[in-house]
Amino acid sequence: MGFTAKAQVYKAAIQETVLGAGEKALTLGGARTQPLCAFDEAWKNAPAVGVEVSDIPFETAGLPALAAWYEGCGSFGDRVKKAAEMEGAKFICLHFEGADPGGENKSVEEIVALAKEAAAATDLPLVIAGCKNVEKDQALFSAVSDALPDRNPLFLSAREEDYKTIGAACAMANGHKVGAESAVDINLAKQLNVLMTQLGVPAAGIVMNLGSAAAGYGFEYVASTMDRVKAAALEQNDTMLQMPVITPVALETWSVKESIMSEADMPEWGSQEERAIEMEIVTASACLTSGSDAVILRHPESVKTIAAMIAALA
């Protein structure tokens, strides 16, 4: 008697949020199906892949392909331009690690100059990631938001400690987008979205960063949190959990043992670069399968592969 598949399409949808401006503007969200299930209903917007560029050039020892990609890039702007050329790249994540007061401690003015340089180098949407220092990120995000009024960037991330400043300065004053960062917990994620909207940030200006982990490093929490968030958004029409999800995969996977141990130290593991790429790819694929609407990656091979997988599923 055969089998007729039933399309599983929900009445509720993931909220649509626009990043960037102009021709290259990118819309995240919009799906009414379970993650990646384009066979149930065609996507309004495909999940997107972005490229991480740090103000501190990446350590490329043991990573010849990554080194070759950025070879000859003298300035931050050069690297941003080169990153934007990666096959499948839909946005650029400017990661200002150098602002960390415990590290290079670049001043807010220096960071603003770098952000402007990057904005001039590419017309792709920009995602601004800070240095994880609450005080510094607040000052930095406000200043960068003021410096790029027309680029509609997304700021990663506003947390419980600093959502007021960042929400007010970036989203309410300039109409930019804010990533609400919570630590792999559905209740914390919802609470932060509620607080931000109560503050006056429009829901459409919020993207969720639910937290991430490299594959093997507690990824079950990431997967189950995303599974539950998507179920609440679609099945229960919970508007405070319908924001699209962005996951900075590269920020997790490039610091785990599998990616940083040199081949000399671990000969049986083989090429360090292959390990780092596969760790990034496997984690990114798992994030998208669980419900990420956008992932941030570092290596051109990972960007190409994940973009191709998304295209093949569309």
Add this chain to the structure above:
Amino acid sequence: MALKGLDIFKLSPKTNCKDCGCPTCMAFSMKVARGAMTLDKCPHMSPESLAKLSSATEPPMKTISIGEHKLGGETVMLRHEKTLVNRNLYGAFLCANMPDEEIDKRIAESMAVDYERIGERMIVEVLYVNAPAEQSPERCAEVAKKAAETGRDLVIEAADEERAKAALASAGAAAKVLAGANAANWEVFNALATAKKLVLGVKAANLSEAHDIIEKLEAAGNKNLIVDVTGGSIKEAFANAMQLRRAALKDGDRSFGYPSIVNTARLARGDRHMQAALASLFTLRYGSIVVLDSMSYAEALPLYGLRQNIFTDPQKPMKVEPGVYPLNGADENSPCCVTVDFALTYFVVSGELERSGVPINMFITDAGGYSVLTSWAAGKFSAGSIEKFFKDFDIDSKYKNKTLILPGKVAVLKGELEARLPGWNIVVGTTEAIQLVRFLRDFKS
């Protein structure tokens, strides 16, 4: 779908004979409905009632054994709804069309992957041998024999009866699945698989055709099946895997209550990176045997880690073995630090400690597998438990550097620890693992 107690009661003998151990037939029926008892405990059920009930009280997805491994048996779509029961298996793809060097290379690479992670041995569990029509039965047998020599479980996909027989004969006991049963050959393949007690793999042009074949096989009495959902494209494979599982668990379609095979090697067509991306996708979404070209460490490390994470019971924390873990070449003269046996804590903390490059002895105490604050609140991580650890592992006499770094979140234990561990310098460390690198470098200087 699950039957209600009353539905079962209607078909029960209603004699209240107590032979099942329950006071009444109603009580028995309620227990069966809950899954607490099985129907066969009642000796008086009429055959008609049994036939009606047994199909309805069967679990929605059958558990299929592949050697020592179990597949299927899932009751929920996602792990947070209860738990996933049986982890998927990974396999390497060998085809009689390939030159011998390629086959040898794939076997060698896949067999080299063999390591332990949190108490679990990580290997390629399955070799998938394809015996296509272009190759002679002798050639197919030769490849199957090579695969069988590894000692791993084999899935043998054959184009026809002759090749199936040849490959199965040379594979011997290593053969666990006969794949490739389709609309044309299902009767012959069914006979072969049943005779050798193998799992039969159904491979059809689409899910509808697969359903028809499975219905026929079930009517012939074979419920030891697995379904190849690979299809012709990545999108089709994903749709098939999702729909098969949805039909089984959400719609109660028993004919689709079987595990699946996904051959990412056929979908990725030689692109190793795409293959890893797909293997990750199908690890999360319903591939039971996920086949790759071959498995190298680059793929194994993230994939096996992912699988180990996903197939954990959300109600039971993942634990590592308590003990001393010397890092960065630490010895008795290196400082020591202490934390809990929650696997996530272990991975995050040891990762940061390794990144610091500072030799340090990491003490993992038995804290019931909970995180630092949770186990402290539960009284499982305390000055007393750390003192007990010191006694159990004879720490005081073994280590000359009497510095013990305590997680910043339990700084409150410092005073009591100093009293319980005389001679030890108790240092309060950081509250977050991410701060450890700088802390240790500063601490050293």
